[in-house]
Amino acid sequence: MPKVSVIIPAYNAENTIVETIESIQKQTLSDFEVLVIDDGSKDKTIELVKQITDPRVQVFAYPNGGVSVARNRGIEQAKGEFIAFIDNDDLWTEDKLELQIAALEQHPEASAVYSWTVNMMDDGESISFVQGTESTVEGNIYPDLLLGNFIGSGSNILVRREVIDVVGGYEPNLAFSDWDFCLRVAAKFQFVVVPKPQILYRKIAGSMSSKLDAMEKEGLRALERAYQTAPPELQHLKNRSLAFLHRYLADLCLAHDTDAKGLDAAQKNLWQAVKLYPQILQERYAQKLIIKLLIKRLLPGNLSNSVIQGLKKQISCPDPRVEPKS
Template identity: 50%
Template sequence: MPTISVIIPAYNAEKTILSAITSVQKQTFSDWEIIVINDGSTDGTVQKLASISDQRLKVFSYPNAGVSTARNRGLDRASGDYIAFLDADDQWTVDKLEAQLAALQHHPDAGVAYSYTHFIFEDKEDSFIEDSHAYQGNVYADLLLKNFLHSGSNPLIRKEAILSTGNFNPCLSYGEDWEYWLRLAAKWNFVLVPKPQILYYHSPYSASNQNLAILESSMLQTIDQIFAAAPAYLQPLKRRSLSCTYGGLHNDFVQ
């Protein structure tokens, strides 16, 4: 069995899926499997996937059900001792899996390893690396304020931590990854790899670039849910969390 299972949910990803998979194939750590969950794509995603000759790649097609269900379906298929998720429009640097795996091996108390994110915009002058924090250990309170993992493409997670946490919530349409990281953080320590290893491409076609009002409504639902699960002494953080979240949304739309 592979050490790491990489789960890629893909919906109409014909423009980016090959680049995402290539970034996995180029990893310095090679004992992995890729599980692509084709989430009802109607473009050429399946044809692009069929062009790849790699026995470590497995493709499963289902009717469209959203990214959370796609990730959960990937988890059902995963056989690795560690799990990584990669969105079909993101990429990794070549040492991402190796560095995060080493971090978890050196910190047996940690269930999640994460890295810094390089945000890449069409206008390269807008691109930047988010490395302004160094949260480690019990990060629950810090993660309540802001999703400093930034996307579903960031962490490497012990299978044991996944099993103790359960599945992604399919009822959340935005911020579902943040809510899941928080459930992990409630039970497990996090460890940081202080390098920009996630390449997050800001695309006008991405799900995160929808109508601002829809995004705000969806994120409010997510914040209400995550604070409903938070202990009483952390409830005062909700106002600051709302401020950070809405500020981030508006900054994205300005860019």
């Protein structure tokens, strides 16, 4: 029986799947199985995986069901003592599994572990630290996780097998299923953190405003689902959670969009955040976003970008949510 089952949901991943698998093969901990769950790909994903001669790598083909269904199908196939997930276009540092397993073995009271994340652009070269994911919260992380998904993405978390037996798998009909899954785990189990960047999250360039409505709807669904089961003593956090979600959406628009539609969406979400949680105006990060919006409104594109670059290093987000991958 392998120590770790690594589950990769894959859909039309011919451009990245081999590199993702190679990052797993390079792990300093070698006792693992890799379960590639092909989710009805129409490209050469299956063919490329089958060309890999490593007996630890297996591929299973299913009709398209979405990333959450693919992860759940991987869980059904998994034989490992621990279960980890990675998306078909992300990468791990070579010590990711070793250090995460070591952290759990050093903390037997914990059943789940996370690390820090860096962004990797499409070129695979341009890398930036994901501000806010450098959390050091351990033990009962549930209240903190309700306020924002500092775990970041589905390529991060590693859990003991019994976690799945208790909380089940991923919610198939929820775009923010990563956050939802981590919340359900955190409600029942303790976490430990590896305070080191180990996940390279590949960001896809493109407009955010076109995706914003869907992201807002799914983010609100994820929070509503979470607060339906949250204990009474945490219900007072709900407006703050909602405000941080809208602040995050505003940040995405300001980072990706420069047209009037994107700025309107950013302004709408910032205003919603303030209405829900007026104290957000006291936070430096929210103040910086408001300044950024004003600069983009008042100055021409090139000039506004130059001014914003001077502020960029000072803007950090304590609760980023990585946008769901389709």
